[in-house]
Structures are given as structure tokens and as C-alpha cells.
Amino acid sequence: MAVTAAALASSDCSSRGSPLGKYPSRMAVTLERQSTTGQTTGLRAWLDEIEQMGQLRRVHGANAEEDIGAATDVLQHAAESPAALFDQIPGYDPSFRVLVNGFGATDRIALTLGLSLGLSRVEVSDAWRKKIRGMQPLPAVEVSDGPVFENVRRGDDIDMTIFPAPRWHPGDGGRYIGTGSFDITRDPDDGWVNVGTYRVMVHDARRLGYYISPGKHGRLHRQKYFDRGQKCPVAMVFGSDPLQFLAGCTEVPYGVSEFDWVGGVRGAPVQVVKGPITGLPIPTDAEIAVEGFATDQETLVEGPFGEWMGYYGSGSRHEPVLQVEALYYRDQPILVGSPPGQPPDEQARYRAILRSALLRDEIEKVAIPDVTGVWCHEVGGSRLFNVVSIKQRYPGHARQVLHAASQVRAGAYAGRYVIVVDEDIDPSNLEEVLWAVCTRSDPATSIDIVHRAWSTPLDPRIPPERRQVADFTNSRGLIDATRPWEWCDQYAGGTCLRKNYVSRPSESFRLRVCRPRPRLDCGGVNVRRIPRAIAAFALAALWTAGVSAAPATSFSGQATLVNASVPLLGKIVVGDTGPLPASGGNLNNSVAVIDLPGLLTAEVGQSSASGQGNHSSSSASLTDVALTVLGISITATAVQSQAEARCQAGQPQVSGSSQLAGLVINGQSIAVAAPNLTVALPLGITVVVNEQKSSTSGASGESTANALHVTALGIEVVVASSHADITCDKGKPGA
Ligand SMILES: Cc1cc2nc3c(=O)[nH]c(=O)nc-3n(C[C@H](O)[C@H](O)[C@H](O)COP(=O)(O)O)c2cc1C
């Protein structure tokens, strides 16, 4: 039977009769139980839950040679796709089942981790990081029996080929029973138990081949036995409680049993039975489990296998073999599959959530401050393309993050690129990250290379000659895509419009062209400048070149966004056009962000002053102003002032005005209409809103408009100040 994606997605499959009947439990141990945290445990209860969520499709009659592998490939490459449970697989006991794509949707990952549903993948990762911070492992408890022993086979009775292990990828060298599985080993020195997900191939009825990359805990354990000339006792589980599986493929620290880690997460210990052959702990509710001994005396060819980087990277080679001494399985067992595909795939998605949390935790544990986000991208299989965002605090901060992120446990194995970005970039958003790389890195100086880092035979980029000498190291590209700390206060501002952008004085538009981003901060006084739009003196030069010399109309003018005088800090001037020359011209200044810690923050400030013909004018505007003076807060979503001076029949005429939207002073909303509205506040603070000063004298006139003017105890702050000035040339017609 050919299985199509449409068939999987259709509800027809799920509406057919369920092969799940009633399972008489012969066991004393409860199988599906609620932990003390209320989180469901056990694969079968979890399946009931996801079916109730409408996220399980049942498929009957697909074959294990081709159909299940192909259907899994389709499903796991579609984000937020359902899980599929296959039964009635031709050639096998019709009640034997295969579950795939269990974690192919964010809600199912959240459910497994005991988190709320409805969160985004980044929110799940963040909630997970917070949940396991400081979590203490809870030792597994041993019980005497469990449903896993519903069927027991020993000796020649063992046949691993009775299970419908699919051929997952067309190029696979065999049937892989172990993908959504784990291997259990015990350290022969210290006695701690490791649980690791390592792929397992069926060689024949009693022999399994398994591949573990160098450096993994299961391999370190196994090697210790081999070095002593001993066989390595191993138990393997093919189908388990979903959280146990996730633990098996997570970088739980060396020396900590993943079973105990699961217990800590749930607040309820994992229940295990002691394997009669090896003494290893086996979860009571395992679907299929084996015990046996691995030896390096007998090796068989393992692979090729479609691997997580999207290649048959490690090809085929001799690997140790597990001689199976006992086989246990539940009635109507469920073989869980999570075969890798070209990323982004199912495992890239669940591992991105888990690894991003772990990597951030580990970077913070080595005492690096101000990490604002981490994402281990799905497209890199959650290992090859990892991004960290930081709020830069000191020179060298960005490089420290890069090197640490590439070498702590969660980032060390099989990495390729690590990128550090400023906190205004969302590390989980590939486009934003690549924009930062394109516009904030300088290839000659922003990239560090680490040589001979921990990689894997799976890495397709390791050249043949290095493979031959078992050199499975690679290099890492560490890309600093932050604005250089030393001159970040001069880095050009971004053009992305921010909220509350004011396009006309009277109206405030809430545009969200860009995702609202955190304010960039270089530390200390921070002003990001937008390059001047118009060359300051070009028009003035043109003007003076075209007309005869004095006497002529002359100008002066200036606009400033913030002009403050504060004890200890001194004088602070931000967004100043500078003085307009007597000959006129155009002066402009813009800043994207103003951050004067403890005093004032604002965004998108523009100031301009111009003088030409018979007209002189200036203006200043800011959005999202937040001013704090002696603990009194003054905020406005937009402020603007303008001043004008013009000559009419040789006589000066002047005017000024200010607009303030959303003005709140000390918790009170203020509607501004009249000029020079004075607000007296505690501590002798005076705020003049829409302050205007105008005067004329003979041929000269000047006007100043200050949107806000605050004075208090030696403090003076003027926000959005515009000044225009003109001296009329009485001899000039029209002037
Ligand atoms: C579906 C899946 C299959 C995996 N297969 C292998 C494998 O065949 N060999 C391996 O070394 N790691 C494999 N891994 C990665 C390990 O499970 C992972 O590195 C884990 O942390 C190993 O456990 P350990 O930290 O106790 O060594 C696989 C991961 C997943 C999710």
C-alpha cells in the first residue's frame, strides 16, 4: 500500500476502528499514572492525550519496506504535522505497531515537557529552561515487575525480526529498530547509569548493530569494558515514555543518569525493573526491551544510514555487535521511530527547543552576563548553526560568547557556525540573523576559526584522508555580527520604522513595520545617529553663489532634540543641528535612539533648521519620550516643536508652536493647547509645556518653541527645541 501525505492528513484514517483494545494488565505496577506534577507519564496515556488533541493519525496496512519510511519523511518535514501510528503492517503480527513523528508539533513537545500548550517554539524553549533551572535529579525506584515482561523470550526463542522495523531511507543498509529508542549502560568504575539514544540496526534474530559517536557517554562506558577485555552489558528500549526518550537524546551531564533527570523534571521517580541478565534498570512500561552483551571481538558492518545532517555521512563500517540474551515486550507493542532526515525535520525541531535552552543555560553557567537569547537552528539540525544574542557590556564580550558557545557541552559536538548578534536581533529569526551578519560583520576582522574541534564521522565535510586516520575533528566559524563595541554609539541607525512613528504633527500612527525591538544600548550615554540626509551647506552655497553680496536677508536658527544641564553629568546636547549660518542653508540631524540613563529615553528624533529666500524655519521631533527628573516621570508618545521667521514687505514676522501626543506628567494626562502651560510639581520642579518666546525688533525677528522645558534644583532639560531667526533686507523686493 502506498501511503500519501494526504492520506495521513485526512481524518479518514483516524475515524477507522482503533486497534487499541482493552489491555488486561497482569502487572502489579500501574502503567499509565499521573505524576505528582500532574503530568501524564507513559507512552500509551500520552497517545490518548494527543489523540484527544486531534494530533494522531492511525494508518492500517502500510508496509515496512518502503511505505512507513516514505510517509515518515513527508510528515517530519512538515512543521506542526500530526503523529502517525501504523498497524496491520504486512508480514508482521497485525497488532504490532510503529509510531512516528511523535514530536512533530510544538504542542506535543510542550505536553511531553509538562509545559502549557499554545506556546511558540521559542516560548516553549524558554519555559523549559526556566523549569529545569536548578532542577535536582530524583533517583529511579526499582520495583519487582512491570508490563514490559508481558512477553519474555530467552535463548533461541529470541527473534528481533518479528518487529516491523522499517527501512527508513532508501539507501539504508538494513532495518533500524532503534531510532526513537535508547541504550542503557552502567559505568564499570562509578556505577552510574547512562541512557543514550544511539541508532540500532537488526543484523539477524539475535544480533543488533549499534553506532555511537566518539565521546558519547554510552561509548565511554562501552570502551571501559573493552579496555578490560570484558563484554559490555547493555539494555536497549525501543518505545518508551516520551520524556524518557527525550532525555536519552539530550546532553544530560556526564555522571547523571537520564532516568534520574526525568524523575527530577517530573517530580516523580522513574519506575524500573532490574534486568535479570545484566542487572541494568529497565523502565517498567517499556514497549520493547532487550538485554545482552556487546563485544569488540565480534563486529559487523553497520550502515549506511540516513543521518541527521541529511547525508549517509558515515557510510558503512564495522561496529560492535550486541548479542541479545533476553527479549521483553508488551502486548501489541509500539515501536517508536524518530529517524533523521535532511534538516529541518522532526528531530531538528524538538532538539532545537531543548538544545537552545541547554546552550543558554551552559553559557550562563560559565558566568557570561547578559545573554538575551539563544537559538540552535533547525536547519542546522540544532547543532550546526547556533545563534546567541547579547546585550554587549564590555569590549571582548561578543568573542567570549562565541568561543564559549562553541565549546560548552551543548554546543561542542558537531558544530559548524556560531553567530553572536546584538539584542535587537531575534536569534531564532534566520532573516534577521543573516541581515545582522550582512550589515554588522566585517569578514576580515569579525570571524574567528577554531581548529580541530569535536566533530563526528557523520560530518560529510571531513575529507577522506583525515577519515582514514580517524581524525574526526572539524573547524568552527565564529561570526561576530554585533556592532563593534568600541564605536557602537556611532553605528548608523536602522531604517526600520518603530512604533508610534509620527508622520504629521497632529497625528500619531501606530505603525509596526518592524517587530518592536529592544532598545540598543552601548552602555553609558547612547545615541545612535542616522547619517545626515542632506549635506549641510550645499544649498547655502548655491544660494549665495546666485545672488549678489550683502545687503541681503540673513538668517540664524537651530534645533535641538535634547539640551540638558544636570549636576555631575554637566551639559548634554543631543540631536543638535548646530547654528545656521547667516547665509542660510539646510541643517539636519537624526537619531534613532536616545538613551541617557536615569534621565531620558526617546526614539526616532529629527531636527532641522533652514533659511532661504524670505523664510527661516526650524523643527525638532521625537517619539516615545520618557523623562525622569528627581523621580518624577514625564512621558509622551510624540513631541514636536517648530519655529518660523519670515520677512513680509521687509518686516519680520515670527511664530512658534509645539505638539505633544500622549503627554503624562507624574501620572496625570495633560491635553496641550495653549502655549506656556506651566505645571508645578513637588520638589520645586516646574514643567513648561509648549513654551514659546518670540520677539521682533526693527528688521529682525526671532522665535523659539520648546516642547518641554523642565527646571528643578539646578537641573534644566529642554526637549524638542526649535529656534528661527531672520533679519530682513529692506532693499530687496519681496523681502
Ligand atoms: C533520533 C536520534 C538518533 C540518534 N542517533 C545517534 C547515534 O546513532 N549515535 C550517536 O552517537 N548519537 C545519536 N544521537 C545523539 C545522542 O542521542 C545524543 O548526543 C545524546 O546526548 C547521547 O547521550 P549521552 O549524552 O548520554 O551520550 C541521536 C539522537 C537522536 C535524537
Ligand SMILES: [Mn+2]
Ligand atoms: Mn548521558
